[in-house]
Amino acid sequence: MGRIFFIRQESYDQAAINEAVRRAFDHFGGVSSFIGKGERVLLKVNLVSGHEVNRRVTTDPAIVRAVAGLVLETGATPFIADSPGIDGFKSAAEKAGFMDIARELGIECKELTDPVDLPAREGADFRRIQVSRYVLEADKVISLPKLKTHGQMYLTMGVKNLFGCIPGRLKAGWHYNVGLNREKFASLLLDIYLGVRPCFTILDGVTGMHGDGPTSGDPYDFGIIGACVDALTMDFHLCRMLGGRLEDYPLYMAAKRRGLPQCELDDSDVEGDITASHVFPGVKLPKTRSMRLLPHLPFIDRMMTSRPVHIPELCIGCGRCAAVCAAGALRHENKHLYFDYGKCIRCYCCHEMCPVKAIKFKESGLLRLVNFFTR
Ligand code: SF4
Ligand code: SF4
Incomplete structure (x- = not known):
């Protein structure tokens, strides 16, 4: 079985x-x-x-x-x-x-x-x-x-x-x-x-x-x-x-x-009904971080992860993103978000809790480069 x-x-x-x-x-x-x-x-x-x-x-x-x-x-x-x-x-x-x-x-x-x-x-x-x-x-x-x-x-x-x-x-x-x-x-x-x-x-x-x-x-x-x-x-x-x-x-x-x-x-x-060799076509996976390169050091982890960015035109100003940020890396004021990327731990709770998709991921240049050469 x-x-x-x-x-x-x-x-x-x-x-x-x-x-x-x-x-x-x-x-x-x-x-x-x-x-x-x-x-x-x-x-x-x-x-x-x-x-x-x-x-x-x-x-x-x-x-x-x-x-x-x-x-x-x-x-x-x-x-x-x-x-x-x-x-x-x-x-x-x-x-x-x-x-x-x-x-x-x-x-x-x-x-x-x-x-x-x-x-x-x-x-x-x-x-x-x-x-x-x-x-x-x-x-x-x-x-x-x-x-x-x-x-x-x-x-x-x-x-x-x-x-x-x-x-x-x-x-x-x-x-x-x-x-x-x-x-x-x-x-x-x-x-x-x-x-x-x-x-x-x-x-x-x-x-x-x-x-x-x-x-x-x-x-x-x-x-x-x-x-x-x-x-x-x-x-x-x-x-x-x-x-x-x-x-x-x-x-x-x-x-x-x-x-x-x-x-x-x-x-x-x-x-x-499906076997282990089945592949679902065209699944978009997150472009987050390649786990195979470089040691885990905070500055490397920051460079090798996508950062959350705000899409102001979609924002309804609910403030849920800032309320959920445990790192104190995000401030919300009148539909404006202020990220402190030095404090941000890339947990993406802000993204997860936004009801209108007004927070997206943005790859760093280094991450883009690594992903380009390792995919
Ligand atoms: S990713 Fe996490 S730490 Fe960074 S701003 Fe969003 S909730 Fe805060
Ligand atoms: S959770 Fe989304 S809609 Fe609400 S303030 Fe943050 S970015 Fe704007």
Whole structure:
């Protein structure tokens, strides 16, 4: 049995999604081989911030509804949960369609609050990570990520989805603590993922996002649902299938440095309607940083990353970008943004939280040169 199962799925028609999700679980022995009667099961969606469903930023409600329905069939109690970066939870969950599901099925839709220490694991890089107590109190976690590109981390899929287990603004604190080093941030993501260890992952890749993800890119019809027990292996395979290079993927480089066995990719691990050699055509990946050259030093990292720039004609002056900047590198005044690039840690939270795509990435001359000669 392959470790990753992909199902071709071209639309969010609820009946078709229900069937696809059931097929995904059945490939691994059925939902009851993961979930027991009476268990509380946290469905970790990708909420990010308040976005309408058709922006394709958040996990599609059809997938969440299908998984919640299957969990209910086992006699367990599912609840939908996440912690958005900036917006109020209820309004964000309402926009994403999660509150409707909660009302329909009579289940909870909870904000991940109340930070407690994630028990430290052997070999972890980060000893004191705080996640919501609801994550640790759940009997099981099922992760429901969206397939998207990501300005800072190249891609966001199964592993990155667990970053939302850190409550609210604590996430911005981690961006600031880790600073410019993407591999270090990726290592933090590994520690969260390995600590939370979802029992199953269902990836929403029916329509995901490419280009300036995770919130300002363009929809891309990947036409797949991915299922796996180990999201790390799935993420690495998908990086290649999207036309990306593993050495440009900070998560892969961090896992490789730590000697994780998932870095040895085996094509026979991929089963279902597409194979490991499948390549999605024309996927626009972020032009962020080549991970293969030069050591991690702040001035090199700054030169080798794109910087955020303002598009004044699109700006509505909401100030969300400056409010989310943990580095104090951005000031907003009357629809004008003032960046302090010396302080900027290239976390791109400002870009991620802008509701109207008024912040873009700009490559440095050196990065353009390096990318030109290494692509
Ligand atoms: S300006 Fe933007 S990219 Fe730079 S540190 Fe602030 S939020 Fe992050
Ligand atoms: S750039 Fe975006 S987030 Fe910042 S003030 Fe303008 S519209 Fe708001």
